[in-house]
Amino acid sequence: MQNKDVLFEIGLEEMPARFLPGTISQLETKTAEWLQxxxxxxxxxxxxxxxxxxxxxxxxxxxxxxxxxxxxKGPALRIAKDEAGEWSKAAQGFTRGQGATVEDVYTKxxxxxxxxxxxxxxxxxxxEELLPTFxxxxxxxxxxxxMRWGSGSLRYARPIRWIVAxxxxxxxxxxxxxxxxxxxxxxxxxxxxxxxxxxxxxYEKVLADQFVIVDQVKRQEMIVDGIQQLETANGxxxxxxxxxxxxxxxxxxxxxxxxxxxxAEFLELPQEVLITxxxxxxxxxxxxxxxxxxxxxxIGVRNGNSDHLExxxxxxxxxxxxxxxxxxxFYAEDKAQSIEKSVEKLSKMIYQVELGxxxxxxxxxxxxxxxxxxxxxxxxxxxxxxxxxxxIAKFDLVTNMVNEFTELQGIxxxxxxxxxxxNEQVAQAIREQYMPNSSHGALPESxxxxxxxxxxxxxxxxxxxxxxxxxTGSQDPYGLRRQAAGIIQMLLKTDxxxxxxxxxxxxIALFEEQSLPTVEREKYAEDIRSFxxxxxxxxxxxxxxxxxxxxxxxAVQIGNYPYVVARxxxxxxxxxxxxxxxxxxxxxxxxxxxxxxxxEGVDEALFENEYEKxxxxxxxxxxxxxxxxxxxxxxKEALDTLASFTDSIHAxxxxxxxxxxxxxxxxxxxxxxxxxxxxxxxxxxxxxxxxKQVQ
Amino acid sequence: xxxxxxxxxxxxxxxxQGCLLMQAYDVEKGAGTMSPMTLLRSLGxxxxxxxxxxxxxxxxDGRYGENPNRLYQHHQFQVxxxxxxxxxxxxxxxxxxxxxxxxxxxDIRFVEDNWENPTLGAAGLGWEVWLDGMEITQxxxxxxxxxxxxxxxxxxxxxGLERLASYIQDKENxxxxxxxxxxxxxxxxxxxxxxxxxxxFKESDTDMLFQLFDMYEKEAKRIMDQGLVFPxxxxxxxxxxxxxxxxxxxxxxxxxxxxxxxxxxxxxxxxAKSYVAExxxxxxxxxxxxxxxxxx
Numbered sequence: 001m002q003n004k005d006v007l008f009e010i011g012l013e014e015m016p017a018r019f020l021p022g023t024i025s026q027l028e029t030k031t032a033e034w035l036q037x038x039x040x041x042x043x044x045x046x047x048x049x050x051x052x053x054x055x056x057x058x059x060x061x062x063x064x065x066x067x068x069x070x071x072x073k074g075p076a077l078r079i080a081k082d083e084a085g086e087w088s089k090a091a092q093g094f095t096r097g098q099g100a101t102v103e104d105v106y107t108k109x110x111x112x113x114x115x116x117x118x119x120x121x122x123x124x125x126x127x128e129e130l131l132p133t134f135x136x137x138x139x140x141x142x143x144x145x146x147m148r149w150g151s152g153s154l155r156y157a158r159p160i161r162w163i164v165a166x167x168x169x170x171x172x173x174x175x176x177x178x179x180x181x182x183x184x185x186x187x188x189x190x191x192x193x194x195x196x197x198x199x200x201x202x203y204e205k206v207l208a209d210q211f212v213i214v215d216q217v218k219r220q221e222m223i224v225d226g227i228q229q230l231e232t233a234n235g236x237x238x239x240x241x242x243x244x245x246x247x248x249x250x251x252x253x254x255x256x257x258x259x260x261x262x263x264a265e266f267l268e269l270p271q272e273v274l275i276t277x278x279x280x281x282x283x284x285x286x287x288x289x290x291x292x293x294x295x296x297x298x299i300g301v302r303n304g305n306s307d308h309l310e311x312x313x314x315x316x317x318x319x320x321x322x323x324x325x326x327x328x329x330f331y332a333e334d335k336a337q338s339i340e341k342s343v344e345k346l347s348k349m350i351y352q353v354e355l356g357x358x359x360x361x362x363x364x365x366x367x368x369x370x371x372x373x374x375x376x377x378x379x380x381x382x383x384x385x386x387x388x389x390x391x392i393a394k395f396d397l398v399t400n401m402v403n404e405f406t407e408l409q410g411i412x413x414x415x416x417x418x419x420x421x422x423n424e425q426v427a428q429a430i431r432e433q434y435m436p437n438s439s440h441g442a443l444p445e446s447x448x449x450x451x452x453x454x455x456x457x458x459x460x461x462x463x464x465x466x467x468x469x470x471x472t473g474s475q476d477p478y479g480l481r482r483q484a485a486g487i488i489q490m491l492l493k494t495d496x497x498x499x500x501x502x503x504x505x506x507x508i509a510l511f512e513e514q515s516l517p518t519v520e521r522e523k524y525a526e527d528i529r530s531f532x533x534x535x536x537x538x539x540x541x542x543x544x545x546x547x548x549x550x551x552x553x554x555a556v557q558i559g560n561y562p563y564v565v566a567r568x569x570x571x572x573x574x575x576x577x578x579x580x581x582x583x584x585x586x587x588x589x590x591x592x593x594x595x596x597x598x599x600e601g602v603d604e605a606l607f608e609n610e611y612e613k614x615x616x617x618x619x620x621x622x623x624x625x626x627x628x629x630x631x632x633x634x635x636k637e638a639l640d641t642l643a644s645f646t647d648s649i650h651a652x653x654x655x656x657x658x659x660x661x662x663x664x665x666x667x668x669x670x671x672x673x674x675x676x677x678x679x680x681x682x683x684x685x686x687x688x689x690x691x692k693q694v695q
Numbered sequence: 696x697x698x699x700x701x702x703x704x705x706x707x708x709x710x711x712q713g714c715l716l717m718q719a720y721d722v723e724k725g726a727g728t729m730s731p732m733t734l735l736r737s738l739g740x741x742x743x744x745x746x747x748x749x750x751x752x753x754x755x756d757g758r759y760g761e762n763p764n765r766l767y768q769h770h771q772f773q774v775x776x777x778x779x780x781x782x783x784x785x786x787x788x789x790x791x792x793x794x795x796x797x798x799x800x801x802d803i804r805f806v807e808d809n810w811e812n813p814t815l816g817a818a819g820l821g822w823e824v825w826l827d828g829m830e831i832t833q834x835x836x837x838x839x840x841x842x843x844x845x846x847x848x849x850x851x852x853x854x855g856l857e858r859l860a861s862y863i864q865d866k867e868n869x870x871x872x873x874x875x876x877x878x879x880x881x882x883x884x885x886x887x888x889x890x891x892x893x894x895x896f897k898e899s900d901t902d903m904l905f906q907l908f909d910m911y912e913k914e915a916k917r918i919m920d921q922g923l924v925f926p927x928x929x930x931x932x933x934x935x936x937x938x939x940x941x942x943x944x945x946x947x948x949x950x951x952x953x954x955x956x957x958x959x960x961x962x963x964x965x966x967a968k969s970y971v972a973e974x975x976x977x978x979x980x981x982x983x984x985x986x987x988x989x990x991x
Contacts, residue, residue: 013784014822016807051805145809147820149836151778151847159836161781189788190798251804282828300828308800315801315827315862322764322867348945353953 004127004168006058007200008134010176011162011186014051017250019143019157024049024216030137031056038130039065048214050253052189055214056134057200061167065124072098077107077114091116128167132174139176152177162186169199188212188253191304211254211305219255223248223301226257227285230299237288238299241279248283252303259287260317264296266324269331272411273401277323280407282316330400334412339420342395349398354467354517358394361459364510366390368455371506376496378447382425386451389429392417393452396430410434425449436486443490450490457483458507465527466511468519484535491561497631500532500558532558540565545572548690555685566635567684574689581691586649587642587680588687593658594677597670606668611652618648619676626679642680649676696795697873698770698860698880702748705772705854708790709746714774717747722929723936726751727773727853731928734815734963736775737849738840739971741981743777748856752936754943757892760885763868767891768884772854779836779850787824787834787852795863802827810835814935814956815963816842819851831859841967901946908937908955915962924970931962 015023027047035042035058043060074080080091087102095102100118107114139154146155154160154177165172165181174181183197187210197206204214213219223245227238248255266274271294278284284298298320302312347359355361369390373383396402396413405412414431418424425448432449433456435442444450461480464470471480491500508528511518518524536558540550545568553568574580607613622641629638658669680686696704706716720730727749728734736743749771757767776783784805788798796803805822810833812818819835833853837845857880860872870881915930938955941947947955974980 014805014807018807145820147836147838147848148846149779149848149850150781159779159781190803251806302802303804304799304802311800312802312827315829318862318867319828326764350953 003060003062005200006061006127006131006168006172007055007164007166007197007203008138008172009053009055009162009164009185009203010138010160011053011164012156012160013158015049015054015158015250016144017051017247020049020051020054020216020250021246023054023141023143023157026141027054027056027137030140031058031134034134034137035061038133039124040127040130049216049250050212050214050219051250052186052253053212053214055203057203061127064126065130067124068122070120070122072118072120073110074098074105074116074118077116080105080116094118128170128172131165131167131172134165134172135174135176164197166197166200185210188304191254213254216249219252220245220249223255223257226255226301227299230257230259234297235290236295236297237290237292238285239288240285244279244283244285248301251283252301254304256302256304256306256309257299258302258306258309258313258316259297259299260284260313260320262296262298262317262320262324266328267294267296269324269327270412270415272408273327273331273405274324276405276407277320277327281323282320284316284320326404327401330404334399334401334416335419337399339392339395339417339422342398343392345398346394352463352467355463358397361463362391362394364463364514365393365452365455365459367510368458368507369451371510372451372455372498372503375498375502375506376451376494378451378496382447382451385423385425386429386448388423389426389433389448390452390455392422392426393430393433393456436489439482439485440489443486443493450494454487454490454503457487458503461487461531462504462507462511462528465531466508466516466518466524468524470527470531480531481535484532485539488532488535488539488561492565494562497560499560500536504528504532536561536564540568543568545569546575548688549575549684552684552686552688555688556681559682560633563630563633563635566633567639570635570639571684571686571689575691582650583643583646584686584689584691586646589653590649590673591677591680591685591687594670594673596659597667597674599674599678600667600671602671602675603668606665608665609655611648611655612669612672615645615648615652615676616672618645619672619679623679630682638683642683645676696860696863697875698856699875701794701856701860701863702772704793705790706746708793709774712744712776712786714744714746714776717745719747719749722932723752724749724932725753725935725939727771728812728817728851729815729932729935730773731925733773733775733849733851734817734840735924735928735967735970737777737837737845737851738843738967739974739979740847741777741974741979743775743849743981746772746774749773752891752939754891754895754939757888757895757943759892760870760881760888763870766857766869766884767888767895770856772856774852775849777849778847783850783852784834787832791826794859796826805834808833814959815840816960816967819845821850826859826862829858829862831855831862841970842964843967843971895940895943899940899944901941901944904937904941904946908934908941911937912958912962915966919962919966919969922969922973924966924973927962927969928966931959931966934959934962 024047028045031045041062042058046057046059048055074094075090080088082088091102091105095105095118098118098120100120104118105116107116143157146157148155149159160177160179162184163174163176163179163181164183164185165174166183171183172181184194185197185207187193187195187207192210192212195206195210197203207214213222224240227240230236231238274294275286278286278298284300287295287297287299289295300316302309346362347357349358351358351361366387369386370383373386396416397409399412399416401412402409410431410433414427417427417430425446428446429448429452432444432446433452435444435449435453444453460478461484464478464480488500508525533554536554537550543565549568549571552571553564558564602616604616607616622644626638626641629641656669658666658673660666660669710716717732720732724730730749732745732747736745750768751771752768754767756765758765780786791798804825806825808821808823810819810821816839817837818839819837821835823830824832824834831854835851837849837851839845857869857872861867861869864872866872870879870885872880874880874883911930911933915927915934919927938959942952
């Protein structure tokens with residue numbers, strides 16, 4: 001016997017393009033795992049897919065499993081032999097059961113007891129007996145959505161219509177969902193016919209003759225080549241969007257690139273509208289000139305050959321024309337409206353039942369924006385622009401264009417705001433309110449945009465939480481986590497003297513002024529606090545800060561986020577720094593002992609020794625130095641100031657009995673320590689840092 | 696090919712595949728799916744194959760007969776086959792050939808499109824069929840209807856007749872389409888389009904429509920409790936159309952909207968359950984042949 005190639009092809013009704021890349025990678029992994037588990041060796045597993053078929057080729061599969069010699073344990077020796085030293089019934093039964101005789105028996109000691117053993121020879125099975133179990137691999141695939149069809153009960157991505165299963169030239173007998181495997185495949189729906197595959201090696205060629213290019217890489221090359229030929233022939237630039245290319249690739253079995261035109265007058269529409277119509281709705285590639293300007297042409301990919309291609313192009317032109325005419329009509333209608341008229345309509349649109357209309361949301365966002373401007377200390381003009389932007393931020397949601405092209409929210413808002421004569425920064429802020437629109441997406445560039453974006457997100461998050469909608473596990477339908485992370489990322493880019501807690505508490509206060517059906521205050525206050533804490537924690541992890549340092553800097557609160565990051569980055573390398581150890585010890589002792597009391601005010605008259613006096617004097621002197629550094633977010637300087645206490649702290653503890661018998665003395669000393677501890681904790685709870693010596 | 700001949704061609708084609716030819720259902724509705732010939736009959740284990748033209752009213756899409764693409768009322772050609780046959784895609788493509796659409800001269804694709812109608816508690820998976828980039832048909836395998844699992848699965852094919860005709864007749868304006876030789880859509884429908892739009896957006900009596908909705912809903916519940924499934928369903932359709940009229944006029948705020956949709960959905964769901972129960976009580980009569988075979 002010799003190694004042979006194997007082919008499985010599953011014919012399906014058109015699979016959604018978005019399912020296929022994941023299906024291919026699952027099959028690559030699962031097929032290899034299946035073969036390894038069976039103990040069959042192979043050179044390569046190759047998975048290919050088109051909308052109507054998924055093919056798995058296994059190259060040079062070994063013809064059988066290796067034979068194995070197994071050791072089988074029997075009964076204990078004392079049971080295996082009778083008093084006369086003869087083999088007992090038990091021993092004979094055991095050996096017979098293993099297809100051996102008592103002649104084959106040997107003994108071994110297992111944990112102090114002798115047992116009898118035989119060697120069992122397991123003959124490897126032939127590949128052809130094992131291959132039908134590929135059905136289990138097929139049925140183990142996961143798809144984003146499954147369906148049933150006909151009278152069957154199988155749930156699969158799309159109905160299965162045929163199966164090809166070949167081991168060399170022989171059909172592998174198997175059946176899936178009532179479909180029996182054969183060596184017959186189906187060609188292109190319109191250009192091809194049924195065809196027989198004589199052996200796996202000829203699979204691609206047989207299909208190519210039937211107008212199916214089964215290999216996705218080859219189809220991609222054909223599409224890219226076709227696009228490049230058009231670029232060269234016409235002097236165009238056709239940027240290839242990877243996502244669109246991948247989708248188109250899995251919408252066709254035999255790609256032929258064509259181009260169509262649209263009237264140049266449509267170029268007066270906003271570019272985003274043209275591009276969305278072409279890319280999102282029709283899966284066309286837009287065409288640009290060498291300077292990057294849109295040209296009135298588009299590139300499509302037909303599922304077929306080049307016969308009657310002009311007919312296909314003309315049909316596609318007609319569809320695009322109807323879409324662009326609609327868009328043109330919407331654009332003209334929208335521009336004839338006014339911002340005020342649009343805003344009026346927002347009071348008829350529900351945002352969330354418990355939280356009122358979109359107008360209610362806009363009113364809240366406007367107040368939050370003013371609060372942020374105030375807390376951040378931005379200049380009056382900026383504050384006024386941010387407030388204006390917030391108060392009209394959602395007007396484009398009621399325009400015809402956004403109704404039709406929802407993905408253009410904000411983008412149309414900016415354009416229409418300009419058209420209606422709004423200030424440039426106001427218009428920009430309307431677009432930027434939705435940024436970042438993916439995790440680690442681009443942030444607003446303008447201060448006004450940053451304010452409106454933070455305000456909008458604070459309203460969404462805190463609004464949801466006060467009515468009890470808290471994301472759990474994978475359930476986060478409004479993307480609250482991403483939005484909270486967005487707020488923190490935006491704050492990181494500012495030089496505002498503002499704390500996350502202040503923003504959150506002042507927003508909560510604005511919500512509490514309204515009579516909303518909220519859950520209990522204790523619950524939402526805690527939900528919101530821990531929600532933002534987790535986001536800050538996560539973002540610090542992404543900055544490569546170790547968990548103990550994160551715990552330390554977030555011990556009291558998040559505070560001013562850029563300063564948290566600066567402190568964490570200052571402390572992170574010190575975990576491995578010998579000279580930091582005494583500092584951490586000294587500051588840590590202060591924190592630990594301070595927990596035994598509270599700050600009741602320090603009375604200098606009650607000091608008994610010079611070390612107490614010195615520590616207090618130093619605290620008085622350095623407090624403002626520390627606060628100054630903190631205000632300027634000078635994390636290094638602030639830590640140096642705290643570190644300068646080290647010797648005085650050690651001297652203090654060496655010479656002072658803090659927990660004195662005299663209550664007055666004790667309270668006074670604990671008050672001193674509490675004042676100092678407050679300063680240290682506002683930097684970090686250094687007791688949480690795990691000092692790691694460099695190995 | 697004029698629209699009349701398209702309808703005749705499709706009727707002949709699907710009749711040859713064993714479909715009953717039914718007529719449009721005589722209560723206003725927004726889509727062919729809402730006809731009891733689809734919505735109720737696709738429930739339960741009995742086989743069901745049917746084809747019919749359904750005039751579908753979408754009051755909000757009314758444009759006084761002035762927009763070349765939008766209509767208060769358009770026409771759907773609806774096919775239901777339960778259980779869905781294995782060669783259903785081929786049967787569909789064959790119907791396009793009979794309409795004179797040669798696949799070799801065009802680009803025909805099945806593009807993923809999952810359908811959901813929360814008002815009817817219905818959901819399905821399938822495609823929109825593209826002809827040179829234009830959506831001409833919805834092709835759906837029902838998975839759930841009226842909140843119940845669809846078993847066996849029905850396949851629903853909905854041709855947009857005006858869309859398809861505008862391609863076949865190469866016309867950009869729906870009103871220029873020929874219904875039959877010498878008679879255009881404009882001749883037949885321009886006046887009703889204008890009048891229905893006027894009624895919907897300006898003249899309808901909002902108070903009366905609200906009252907009607909309540910009355911229809913009440914009557915639907917009352918007779919459903921008596922097990923009269925089909926009459927109850929007619930009143931659900933009336934509720935739905937009345938809601939659409941009110942909605943198009945902007946008489947229903949967004950909050951209320953959710954409430955009204957919920958009321959229609961609850962009715963549709965309980966009718967779906969009652970329908971299956973009633974068919975079961977009758978012994979699923981259309982399964983009869985199969986039952987006899989089993990008995991032998």
